[in-house]
Amino acid sequence: xTQRVCFQLRINPxxxxxxxxxxxxxxxxxxxALSETGWRNYSLFLGSxxxxxxxxxxxDFETSxxxxxxxxxxxxWQASMAKFFVGLDGGAPDGAMAPLEEVFHLD
Amino acid sequence: xTQRVCFQLRINPxxxxxxxxxxxxxxxxxxxALSETGWRNYSLFLGSxxxxxxxxxxxDFETSxxxxxxxxxxxxWQASMAKFFVGLDGGAPDGAMAPLEEVFHLD
Numbered sequence: 398x399t400q401r402v403c404f405q406l407r408i409n410p411x412x413x414x415x416x417x418x419x420x421x422x423x424x425x426x427x428x429x430a431l432s433e434t435g436w437r438n439y440s441l442f443l444g445s446x447x448x449x450x451x452x453x454x455x456x457d458f459e460t461s462x463x464x465x466x467x468x469x470x471x472x473x474w475q476a477s478m479a480k481f482f483v484g485l486d487g488g489a490p491d492g493a494m495a496p497l498e499e500v501f502h503l504d
Numbered sequence: 505x506t507q508r509v510c511f512q513l514r515i516n517p518x519x520x521x522x523x524x525x526x527x528x529x530x531x532x533x534x535x536x537a538l539s540e541t542g543w544r545n546y547s548l549f550l551g552s553x554x555x556x557x558x559x560x561x562x563x564d565f566e567t568s569x570x571x572x573x574x575x576x577x578x579x580x581w582q583a584s585m586a587k588f589f590v591g592l593d594g595g596a597p598d599g600a601m602a603p604l605e606e607v608f609h610l611d
Binding site for chain 1: 508510512523524527528530535538539543544545546547548549550551555557559604605606607608609610611
């Protein structure tokens with residue numbers, strides 16, 4: 398069964414251009430690790446205020462987050478991304494991906 | 505080609521329960537009209553602060569919004585939903601669905 402997940406994070410809007418540039422060139426090893434740990438149809442959308450919305454499909458989000466968190470490449474990626482995020486109280490962004498409640502779906 | 509769209513609206517969080525109830529029972533004619541006007545894999549996610557995030561796939565979002573806006577059932581639905589939305593300056597919610605910028609995608 399497919400689980401659809403939407404989560405929100407916040408980046409510093411002053412760094413939006415650099416954030417976009419980095420995400421236009423995500424390391425191939427990072428992309429492979431995401432696929433291998435079950436992240437499918439994964440998109441990130443950025444608002445002008447810095448609100449970042451993620452959408453993905455997976456079998457089980459908790460499992461995919463945990464498995465991704467166990468990869469060495471993710472640790473490197475998150476460390477290199479830490480400066481963009483605000484309001485995370487020093488925690489890693491991937492630990493702050495609380496899924497929103499799905500209230501409607503139409504295939 | 506598939507366009508992935510993410511948009512955000514805001515509802516009154518005091519009415520969240522009623523909003524969810526309505527969306528658990530969307531009129532069948534409304535669902536058919538969405539499908540017929542090209543709305544695919546369409547989900548709505550609701551945050552506790554009332555921020556509503558929509559995600560869908562379509563061929564062309566502007567066309568799908570316009571075609572949906574021409575249906576009689578949509579007019580009835582939007583009128584019945586108007587009370588939930590805040591910050592729309594009196595406009596219809598479907599006219600305020602400004603797509604966010606997609607900054608990353610992995611199939």
